[in-house]
Amino acid sequence: MEKNHRAIETFERLWLLFVLGMLVFFLVVITGMLRTHGGTVPERAERIDATKVRTEGNFANPRVVFDGGRYIAYVQAFAYGYLPAEITVKKGLPVTFYVTSPDVQHGFYVENTNINIQVIPGQVAQVTYTFKRPGVYRIICNEYCGLGHQNMFGKIRVED
Ligand code: CUA
Helix, strand or coil, X not given: CHHHHHHHHHHHHHHHHHHHHHHHHHHHHHHHHHHHCHHHCCEEEEECCHHHCCCCCHHHCCEEEXXXXXXXXXXXXXXXXXXXXXXXXXXXXXXXXXXXXXXXXEEEEECXXXXXXXXXXXXXXXXXXXXXXXXXXXXXXXXXXXXCHHHCEEEEEEEC
């Protein structure tokens, strides 16, 4: 009996060690994933008065600015669409998106990239991405924002 009991205890200890090992393993994997995706994890650039988004500052004039080596895009996500409705950039150059909303919460997910921003009124989200392949990338709203949600799209044209 005593022998059996010890065997079970040893087994339990091994099992516990295994579980702890898995825990450490997953923590390492998750940390690694966060690091490698760090470039496109959106940041909160600044706070903004949502009621003035349409009338004042950079977002009242949604546009793409090119400074010779990179693009800066000021984007309004509104119910139901994006301004500018179409963004054109060249491949291989970094694009910094600043996105905000004048009304409700929206999403800013760019197809075939890992750009995925939650756009919250009153906050400016910032993300930088370099498109490597030319083509047309749809911007999709993936936060429910009202009746027109499923028709809320934008477009990024990446030229060679
Ligand atoms: Cu905007 Cu859903």
